[in-house]
Amino acid sequence: MNKSINEQELQTQIDNLSREIQPERDLWAGIEHAIEHKSQQSATNSSVSGKTKYSHYAWAASVVAAVLLTWNLNSPMLEPTSQLAAVDVIQQQYTEQKNTMLVSFGKPDLSKLPEKMQTQFSELQAARTSLLEALKDDPDNANLLNLLQWTQSQELSLLEQLYSPKWQTI
Amino acid sequence: MSGQSTVINAQDVFANKQELEWISHAKNGDRRAFSQLYHLHIGKVYALCLRMLSSKDQAEDVAQEVFVQVWLKLEKFRGESKFSTWLHSVATNTVLTHIRKQKNWMQKVFSIEEQPHMEAAGNEIQDLSDLDKCIVRLPEKARIVFVLFAVEGYRHEEIANMLNMAVGSSKSHFHRARNLLKEWLQDE
Numbered sequence: 182m183n184k185s186i187n188e189q190e191l192q193t194q195i196d197n198l199s200r201e202i203q204p205e206r207d208l209w210a211g212i213e214h215a216i217e218h219k220s221q222q223s224a225t226n227s228s229v230s231g232k233t234k235y236s237h238y239a240w241a242a243s244v245v246a247a248v249l250l251t252w253n254l255n256s257p258m259l260e261p262t263s264q265l266a267a268v269d270v271i272q273q274q275y276t277e278q279k280n281t282m283l284v285s286f287g288k289p290d291l292s293k294l295p296e297k298m299q300t301q302f303s304e305l306q307a308a309r310t311s312l313l314e315a316l317k318d319d320p321d322n323a324n325l326l327n328l329l330q331w332t333q334s335q336e337l338s339l340l341e342q343l344y345s346p347k348w349q350t351i
Numbered sequence: 352m353s354g355q356s357t358v359i360n361a362q363d364v365f366a367n368k369q370e371l372e373w374i375s376h377a378k379n380g381d382r383r384a385f386s387q388l389y390h391l392h393i394g395k396v397y398a399l400c401l402r403m404l405s406s407k408d409q410a411e412d413v414a415q416e417v418f419v420q421v422w423l424k425l426e427k428f429r430g431e432s433k434f435s436t437w438l439h440s441v442a443t444n445t446v447l448t449h450i451r452k453q454k455n456w457m458q459k460v461f462s463i464e465e466q467p468h469m470e471a472a473g474n475e476i477q478d479l480s481d482l483d484k485c486i487v488r489l490p491e492k493a494r495i496v497f498v499l500f501a502v503e504g505y506r507h508e509e510i511a512n513m514l515n516m517a518v519g520s521s522k523s524h525f526h527r528a529r530n531l532l533k534e535w536l537q538d539e
Binding site for chain 2: 186187188190191194195197198199200201202203204205206208209211212213215216219
């Protein structure tokens with residue numbers, strides 16, 4: 182049977198433990214990369230939390246769909262209008278942001294994503310399409326414009342979470 | 352003796368002033384100043400991560416996450432406590448959050464808890480002391496409680512609160528850890 186060291190000997194070793202252990206590699210490069218990435222993330226999309234779970238996107242799309250349904254049922258028939266400037270600007274910004282993002286991620290093939298992810302993308306895109314349709318009838322509706330921007334930001338955030346570089350591996 | 356003590360105090364004051372300067376610059380977005388803070392504190396942060404996680408790779412990842420969190424939360428540091436104390440608190444919370452997030456956390460804690468880590472980081476890192484090599488082999492909860500209590504100086508009440516366990520359980524894990532360490536150190 183093995184004998185143990187006594188309490189005092191153990192305590193001495195604990196007291197002599199080094200307060201510091203240096204990692205074998207420099208971790209600063211990864212930290213700096215992550216900080217840079219977080220800064221860009223907050224600059225491009227300050228309203229979206231980076232910790233959003235994937236399941237939230239499906240929920241977000243459902244909320245948009247519900248709001249649209251209610252809006253469609255309650256809103257009076259409106260004459261079509263050609264004043265789509267706000268929608269156009271929002272759409273243009275979204276397209277530019279998405280393209281920049283995809284290029285920076287090496288133009289990933291979204292069709293190769295797992296089915297669950299593709300479904301979430303489809304739901305968000307469907308919500309966005311419905312909002313654009315609704316805005317054709319009511320282009321000045323601030324709530325619809327906000328919902329459109331929000332849906333777009335959810336889509337961009339999902340893209341970012343899926344394809345952004347894993348800084349820990351640097 | 353008095354003269355030597357004065358010199359040491361002067362060095363401490365200078366180091367503290369320098370650190371406050373780096374903190375101030377880092378708060379304004381100066382990454383070079385923040386890198387100075389990183390180099391000053393990485394040893395302590397990594398030691399905590401390695402001992403708590405018993406994995407070199409995870410310790411590196413979480414140590415990085417600690418500094419990212421510090422960067423993001425730096426504005427909240429008002430200087431009411433020492434920066435090292437605040438950093439230590441952020442580091443401990445980040446490590447515990449990481450452990451909770453691990454997919455097999457529940458399994459580890461409740462099923463494999465009785466098994467010591469035979470392939471822990473102790474064999475991966477050459478410069479560890481005998482005691483550190485044994486600490487990283489401890490079962491997870493015993494290891495976490497031991498590190499928090501014996502190395503980091505938390506009280507059992509605080510540990511119980513952090514780990515959502517009874518104070519008695521924290522003490523029990525600690526005694527188990529001590530007994531295993533005494534046995535293993537004899538064999539070293």
